[in-house]
Amino acid sequence: MSRTVLAWLALCGSLALARGDLCDSNPCRNGGICLSGLNDDFYSCECPEGFTDPNCSSVVEVASIEEEPTSAGPCLPNPCHNGGMCEISEAYRGDTFIGYVCKCPEGFNGIHCQHNVNECEAEPCKNGGICTDLVANYSCECPGEFMGRNCQQRCSGPLGIEGGIVSNQQITASSTHRALFGLQKWYPYYARLNKKGLVNAWTAAENDRWPWIQINLQKKMRVTGVITQGAKRIGSPEYVKSYKIAYSNDGKSWTMYKVKGTNEDMVFRGNVDNNTPYANSFTPPIKSQYVRLYPQVCRRHCTLRMELLGCELSGCSEPLGMKSGHIQDYQISASSVFRTLNMDMFAWEPRKARLDKQGKVNAWTSGHNDQSQWLQVDLLVPTKVTGIITQGAKDFGHVQFVGSYKLAYSNDGEHWIIYQDEKQKKDKMTKAIQSLSEHSKNASCQ
Helix, strand or coil: CCHHHHHHHHHHHHHHHHCCCHHHHCCCCCCCEEEECCCCCCEEEECCCCEECCCCCEECCCCCCCCCCCCCCCCCCCCCCCCCEEEECCCEECCEECCEEEECCCCEECCCCCEECCHHHHCCCCCCCEEEEECCEEEEECCCCEECCCCCEECCEECCCCCCCCCHHHEEECCCEEECCCCEEECHHHCECCCCCCCCCEECCCCCCCCCEEEEEEEEEEEEEEEEECEEECCEEEEEEEEEEEEECCCCCCEECECCCCCCECCEECCCCCCCCEEEEEEEEEEEEEEEEEEEEEECCCEEEEEEEEEECCCCCCCCCCCCCCCCHHHEEECCCEEHHHCHHHEECHHHCCCCCCCCCCCCCCCCCCCCCCEEECCCCCCEECCCCCCCEEECCEEECCCEECCEECCCCCCCEECECCCCCCECCEECCCCCCCCCCCCEEC
């Protein structure tokens, strides 16, 4: 075969290789090893000792005893991608000496840190959260009642309409129904879930064509749901069958809650009778100071009792666990214990100091009636506490409760600091309950 034919075959072979992997044609000279990159247009050469440059085409100058070698080694240029750190190493990949390893930052892997790790494969989102993989990161879209990076925190506590934390002045409406010649008024601040009495709900005026009721939460809150309830008026069941929700940060400019991904106002299902509460959740949740409910279809009249669900934007409105039992018995201690009739079976122990506890012995009672008595809760880890709820109890028919108290806190259980009034710099005396069942605001978080 002639030299012309051999040259033609060699040229054809080079063209064929160029269409495939760049390393198939081995662009690295002087025995260099070609390494494929992130895509078909990138490669790097692992040069043998004595050669350098991207294609191993330059000879490294030999340094004298006094001089430093001019070659920077296999880490220049840096073969590691996405911020990976190249380190000199006597490592082997198969039978080939590679001379370096790539230390990948979190979120990347591969020989050259070229692959983005899919963090969603580890299922980091809890409680039904939907995970989206990002570059070296992930995000969780949480259901309305949950929050936090991994949807690990529940945000569905009552915001205080039923319990009285929301004052009468914070609840307003478009109109008020007046009956019995104007003597009976169904005010908006009667719209408290499970309210009792003859007049126990809000009712819009009969001539109000576009009624609404709104709650001013006094600061921007995370609202994740609403509970609605009807009532009976003059013996007849009345309730809201469906409604819309709007929200505002200033009480002037309002935004209607929309069907997710559309510009259509969301119409929520309401009640089917006058007494059974019905709950709806907001996904995504509302973040605002004002929430307004617009009845759409009502049974007879637009009559409503309600409660908003949610938490503070910081997530610090969830109980720490005295009522639920998350705080265990051994974490609760006290200065002394009272025993009715001096019997152990009627011991009012500190572990019974749980909100709404039932039974004949359902609270803690100190063994002595003086100001040196205390009840203590060990939260086990440093915890942010922003409020407290207190409640009294009955001891065989006798109503008893704490009228006022001081609070102290400690990080070691030995050195205590009395909680003080910020302005007066004096120990803060906190007013407690006025009766057996009245509560005060609680908000706390870790």
